[in-house]
Amino acid sequence: MINTDAKLQAYLPTLRRAEWIALDTEADSLHAYPERLCLMQLCTAAGDELLDPLAGLDLAPFFAAVSGHALIMHAADYDLRLLRKHHAFVPGAIFDTMLAARLLGVRQFGLGSLVEERLGIKLEKSSQKANWARRPLTPKMEHYARDDVRHLKPLADQLKADLEAKGRLAWHREWCDRLIADSASFGENDPERVWRVKGTAALPPQGQAVVRELWHWREREALAAGKPPFFVLSHAVLTGIGAAVAEGKDFEPLVPRHVSDRRRRGIAEAVGRAVALPESAWPRNLVQRSRRPSEAEKRRYSQLERRRDSRARELDLDPTLIASRADLWELARDWETTSQRLMRWQRELLA
DSSP states (O other), X not given: OBOSHHHHHHHHHHHHTOSOEEEEEEEOTXXXXXXXXXXXXXEETTEEEEEOGGGOOOOHHHHHHHTTSEEEESSHHHHHHHHHHHHOOOOSEEEEHHHHHHHTTOSOOSHHHHHHHHXXXXXXXXXXXXXXXXXXXXXXXXXXXXXXHHTHHHHHHHHHHHHHHHTOHHHHHHHHHHHHHHHHTOOSOOTTTTTOOTTGGGSOHHHHHHHHHHHHHHHHHHHHHTXXXXXXXXXXXXXXXXXXXXXXXXXXXXXOTTSOHHHHHHHHHHHHHHHTSOXXXXXXOSSOOOOOOOHHHHHHHHHHHHHHHHHHHHHTOXXXXXXXXXXXXXXXXXXXHHHTTSOHHHHHHHO
């Protein structure tokens, strides 16, 4: 493992002269809060290597060395956000093998499934939920980590050839570019959105006020404990308490039995703060409920849906890759504006 500046300096020439680089990352998001980037796995024609971001290295030369390469990655979205958040690194180009598989109509597009189907190799999965901040890594963890990159190049070569044969390589490039652009614009969470966990929008305003107070309390508890927020209270408990309070019901039975007395008091205080708020301070839904579609919009939606489904069948694609149901309704209401948010290949398939 590269865990000293001397080892990193010795490895940089390998990266600079590499014709291709495969990259993956591991974080400790299931074990710590906030999460840390704990490991970077790399593979070139010279072999695979592990780099330790927790070792206090000067990583600027590393990122400079890889920045000129199109990085081969799998399901790169989370990795790109980690690299952007923790090291302000945004690659110039990537080849995402998961996106490639999806554009080829593959339904089982996890790395393990693809490597087994395409290369006949079965990957070890037992370390998926491991604590990657652990040092030293166990032999099993190290083997798992290296497996995540050592098969990406032959897999990418096969997928790229198939994309070219089907005339979809340009679609893939555009999707990868969109992924990079999204990661580059990823910034601090909007304070008006960050607390709105799943199920919040269905609550009345007072219930949302309760969720907001509980979310901020949970955030403080998670940071103090260094544990992910779901270790403190689940999203479902937050929204359940919000619903109960808004309906004038006792929320205490909803608090899990394992919660300590101190945290129970914190929950009660957060609920009390929310209940004390005037109505003018209650949150409102950020997105207003859509008006009922007109008959003309319903007809346009049906036309778009038929066109999408027909093209998806012809191309053996998941229809939602072309456009989701929500996208279709927005397109039916305003094609000119909404279509500009789609990728070019999506617009062309719907046109």
